[in-house]
Amino acid sequence: MLTIEEVKNKLSNRFKSAIIHFDHPLRSRLFVDIDKARVREISNEIVRMGGRYLVSIGYDNIARDKTLGLIHTFSLDRDDLFVCLRSAVPAEDPVLDSITPDIPNAGWSEREYMDLLGMKFTGHPKPKRLILSDDWPEGIYPLRKEVPWNLMPPPAENVAYQLDECPEGCTVVPVGPFHPTLHEPAHFAVFVDGETIKGCDYRGFMVHRGIEKLCQTQVTYNEIPFIAERICGICGSVHATSYSQSVELASGLKISRRAEFIRTIMLEIERVHSHLLWLGVAGHLIGFDTVFMQAWRVRESIMWFSEKLTGNRKTYGMIVVGGVRRDITPELKDELAGVLKTIEKELMTIKNAIIGDTAIHRRTKGVGCITNEEARLWSLVGPVARARGIDIDVRRDHPYAAYDEVQFDVPVLDSCDVWATVVVRILETFESIKIIRQALDKMPDGPIMTEFAEDIQPLRHAISAVEAPRGEVVHYLITGEENRPERWRVRAPTYPNLQGVPLMLLNDQFADLPIIIGSIDPCFSCTDRVVKVDVGSGKAIRLTGRELEQISRAKLNAGR
């Protein structure tokens, strides 16, 4: 166990003048201003202390002191501590050392700020375009304050993303952007040798909605929870809670205990329905539609309950800054207990059916393997990490809402394959049911909303993490003037997990690709949320239906 003082001492003893300033508004949050020249060394030191890389946050500070800021955030899971390393680079020459060679998971974050803020990272192994569309003009960095939120550059023809070099002797199989197994647009170029996958390149970020820029320029603190909720169609409350918590932390607002309990219940309801949904989808991906139908049938009862409680099946709109919007009445409490009972019973039957089915074992055991060390190196999160023997769970490690008052187990398996993710998710659903029951019992009376006593001070930093069904969601907030955030960064769980997918695919069979990608419960739209981008580039030849038919028939006949 390291305390905040020990971390501070270690850093200042080792790096002396490179550490400019410490700031710790809370026992569990440490913000360190550091010299930009030693970012890589200090990051490595935090990792050596047991830090797990979360995400980097870049922001435009040109109007204040002509710099661009970059914050690397780490979580010390055993010590309930978040460490944020803040550095700044002059806007004319925004060059920083890349931390990606040591922490591969930082690769996307750094590429993001190459695109959005025009930063440069020396030593980055793959400095390619990540976020912006291929026809976005050079030199316009959308996250800089000078660029208006509704800027629409003209589309360009004849530009296309350059895929990675295909290894010798391999063939490229394109999966996506639209593909039946993906549900959302993302492009995987899979390099295969026969049926074996030898590598893959990912081009995603096709559904940007410019949410962060929008919220930093157009709306106010109170409206953002509703927009945050729509980042993800499945785990909406998670984003709303995480955002609201970060505002509350930044402003020092303490919300009522009852509101915290209701938030906990909403989060767990979401986990139950999300895991059941995933179980159905996973069954469908491997061609086992019985599981798909039955899991979704069981899920329906909790959706109907949510409709009664919040007024909608999904996008509950329950969580706002300062508390929640609707109270759980005694009648609803009884009904929820009943719903949980049926779900528990029915899920047990489905679980037995899955465990007894040899087809599922054959399709998932030994598939999508990566070792514990690799998963740790790539900072995977959520059930994907817990299936690889990494014992992390934000609910237990950094308790928020009412999780400090409920008891639950964190299922961890070490068979490192897709089968383990299935089992972890089923076990977690039972744990969720346990948590909701305890929360219903212990929920105290009281108000559900707490009003702000004063305005939120500008330029306060806050970080908040919430355990979503897919992993951990991290929101970083810098408060601003005019009643809206200066910078709001969202990291969805798919963001780190998707970076580990090429490694999971390596040396597996091509037929297992859908279930391996499916096993991280990918949510591409959550990952692609940063900046407004117009998609649609590359040259396309339009064919009429008749032309297509003629070509197809000609090919068919030629093959005969």
Next chain:
Amino acid sequence: MWLTSKIKQVLLVLKPGVVTLKYPFEPHPVPKNFRGQPVWDHHKCIGCGGCAAHCPARTILVRDLCQDLRVMMYDGSRCTYCGRCADVCPESAITMSEQYELATNDKNDITLSMELFMLTCQRCGRCYNREKTNMIDKMGLKGFRYDNLELRAVIQKATEHFDEKMLEESDRHQRPRKIGE
């Protein structure tokens, strides 16, 4: 082993039977607190514009055609049914109805427009809270607003006194265009 597990699965499927609802052919009632299409009660509305200022999707527009006439328009095509407008309404003039079958070819089917006659305050033109220091809040509270109803665009400007120039300007409002078009 294989056969027994398959038999078990058949039983698993048979037990619940058919659960599919006959929905389009039989109506499906919604629960009491359902958040359907918001409806305005023009008898209660005082035209404060609080709903417009708090709408996260910016679907409620306010336009003052002259000193005495305020038009409030709700454009359901972008509504997210969060119910924030109903929450903030000081007169409870907005209710979230049970209507959810809103798919349509014509935007006007789900558009609601109200013309409200406003009185002029003898002291200040129209009343607003002078103690607000925050610009965004102030913008929402100032007396006169000029959203463009034809384009359904929010004009982020408001004035203390009715301004015919602003009205004309907002009439000519254009959506942002792609550079080079």
